[in-house]
Amino acid sequence: MEQLASNIESKNLDLNDGRVKIKDDNFFWVETSRGLHKAKKSASCLLEPCIGDEVILLSTRNGKSYILSVLEREQDVQSDILFEGNVSVMVKNGDLGFSAQKLDLKGHDIALDSKKLDLRSLCGTASINDFTFFGRVFRGNINAVKIVSKTVTSITERLVRKARESYRWIENLEQVKVGRLRYLVRESLYMKGKRSSLLAETKVKIDGEKIHLG
Secondary structure, three states, X not given: OHHHHHHHHHXXXXXXXXXEEEEEOOEEEEEEOOEEEEEEEOOOOOEOOOOOOEEEEEEOOOOOEEEEEEEEOOOOOOOOEXXXXXXXOOOOOOOOOOOOXXXXXXXXXXXXXXXXXXXXXXXXXXXXXXXXXXXXXXXXXXXXXXXXXXXXXXXXXXXXXXXXXXXOOOOOOOOOOOOOOOOOOOOOOOOOOOOOOOOOOOOOOOOOOOOOOO
16 A cells, blocks of 8 residues: 555555546546546446446546546446447456346347357247348257248248148138149048049049949
8 A cells, every 4th residue: 555655646646536426428527525526437447437426536647537436326326337449358268157137138230159059048039020040950849839920931842741630721722733742541531522623634543442423
């Protein structure tokens, strides 16, 4: 402390505690025992000062004053950490953790780059106006899926589906356009319609032990 005091005295620095009275753009008016001072926030002061905060004020010999740190503030005032320009937070040989009742991330562009990404939550909601996904393999293990959409378009080279039971309800038209179509039914095939038409350009074959028409 004696060495610090001598250094401050030799460089004609004035260190005082004061209280923020007015905030004017990037400047603060701090009241100390020596009067009212116009000061800027120092680069080392991460916490953005608010009106009513008790701060440490450093005055230099060239007449400039800086707020070094915030000592005390009221409990019901929100605390903000404000930076000017680009900021990078790096941790070497360790982990970085955030713990809060609510974590809110806002930005014009948010990018996540990692070798492995793990998201866990009891429930979640995603609201994305335009979503694009690129990947090599997608796997999902879901108990139930419900999709409500106006239009669904799927383009794939090969489609394989397997289910114990399958039901489809189509109100108007269902159209299938294929090169070849084959149904393999183990037990029975039942088709019913008010009107039915079967058209072939070359040949129609019906084979069975018993055939009932009409």
